[in-house]
Amino acid sequence: MDLRGRDFLKLLDFSTEEILGLVDLAAELKDKKKKGILHDELRGKNIALIFEKTSTRTRCSFEVAAHDLGMGSTYLNPTDSQIGKKESIADTARVLASMYDGIEYRGFEQEIVETIAKYSKVPVWNGLTNEFHPTQMLADALTIREHFGRLKGIHLVYMGDARYNTGNSLMVLCAKLGMHFTAVSNKKYFPSEELIQTCRDIAKETGAIIDFSEDAYEGTRGADVIYTDIWVSMGEPDSIWEERIKDLEPYRVTMDIMNNAGDDCVFMHCLPSFHDLNTGIGRQIKEKYGLDEMEVTDEVFESDRSIVFEEAENRMHTIKAVMYATLRK
Ligand code: CP
Numbered sequence: 001m002d003l004r005g006r007d008f009l010k011l012l013d014f015s016t017e018e019i020l021g022l023v024d025l026a027a028e029l030k031d032k033k034k035k036g037i038l039h040d041e042l043r044g045k046n047i048a049l050i051f052e053k054t055s056t057r058t059r060c061s062f063e064v065a066a067h068d069l070g071m072g073s074t075y076l077n078p079t080d081s082q083i084g085k086k087e088s089i090a091d092t093a094r095v096l097a098s099m100y101d102g103i104e105y106r107g108f109e110q111e112i113v114e115t116i117a118k119y120s121k122v123p124v125w126n127g128l129t130n131e132f133h134p135t136q137m138l139a140d141a142l143t144i145r146e147h148f149g150r151l152k153g154i155h156l157v158y159m160g161d162a163r164y165n166t167g168n169s170l171m172v173l174c175a176k177l178g179m180h181f182t183a184v185s186n187k188k189y190f191p192s193e194e195l196i197q198t199c200r201d202i203a204k205e206t207g208a209i210i211d212f213s214e215d216a217y218e219g220t221r222g223a224d225v226i227y228t229d230i231w232v233s234m235g236e237p238d239s240i241w242e243e244r245i246k247d248l249e250p251y252r253v254t255m256d257i258m259n260n261a262g263d264d265c266v267f268m269h270c271l272p273s274f275h276d277l278n279t280g281i282g283r284q285i286k287e288k289y290g291l292d293e294m295e296v297t298d299e300v301f302e303s304d305r306s307i308v309f310e311e312a313e314n315r316m317h318t319i320k321a322v323m324y325a326t327l328r329k
């Protein structure tokens with residue numbers, strides 16, 4: 001696998017072999033880190049991290065991974081840079097590419113990160129856009145493989161808002177890796193017809209299955225993984241909460257749903273999650289709509305079927321793999 005100089009903007013740009021190669025590389029780098037073996041082969045390089053939306057996992061993963069690889073990093077927060085306000089995306093890309101060896105972008109439309117890549121002579125990595133969250137996918141693949149020992153044939157059910165970054169990307173991941181993807185939701189929240197068709201075409205080559213259900217019990221039967229995400233994503237207006245709650249409450253991940261799936265089914269979530277009242281937004285929603293938990297119950301989140309913290313740790317190892325593979329000599 002030779003990904004030197006490549007951008008990492010969406011999984012659709014990568015072959016099955018390349019995706020699996022990145023997962024293998026992440027496993028290798030994780031093993032080195034656990035054993036205390038130094039792997040600072042990218043000494044002397046520097047990366048820029050543009051965050052137009054907030055982050056805990058992705059930002060920390062890029063910073064820790066950069067440091068482990070011997071690189072310096074600069075974090076540009078959602079308010080302090082000129083990007084998009086006083087300076088165009090294209091100009092920013094050219095400026096940053098003249099100083100840094102790689103650029104991460106988290107923000108709004110996929111088109112923005114594609115524009116940065118177009119104007120930048122160094123690798124650009126997508127740290128989340130409205131449409132896709134590809135680095136999350138590598139972490140999810142590594143976590144599923146660590147748990148089940150394989151990826152091909154694994155049945156992953158996504159419950160909730162399946163037409164945004166995480167849902168879209170999981171459908172692509174499953175298509176590329178020959179997995180079985182089911183979106184279980186109100187059909188308003190299924191991915192676009194165009195993306196579904198693209199994934200079904202890929203599935204013909206890989207043996208993947210892509211299907212959909214509006215029935216929470218029917219759709220989750222036999223699942224190996226049940227995955228959900230928050231109901232209102234970053235950048236969406238607060239006014240949408242009421243409609244989302246109404247539409248998506250029937251698709252909350254509960255212990256009944258987990259039991260319906262089967263004894264070996266695990267729970268995954270990209271995080272952050274509203275599973276209790278220990279967040280500001282969680283408390284506001286409780287006050288306004290009377291909910292104690294949203295996309296997943298606290299019982300499932302805290303149960304031994306939940307592998308969300310293993311998944312979160314793997315963000316760092318997989319982001320390190322992406323940077324290493326694209327920047328190495
Ligand atoms: N899962 C994820 O991307 O988390 P952050 O928003 O904290 O980066």
Ligand code: NVA
Pocket residue numbers: 128164165166229230232233234270271272
């Ligand atoms: N769908 C969520 C994912 C967060 C990691 C969002 O975009 O806010």
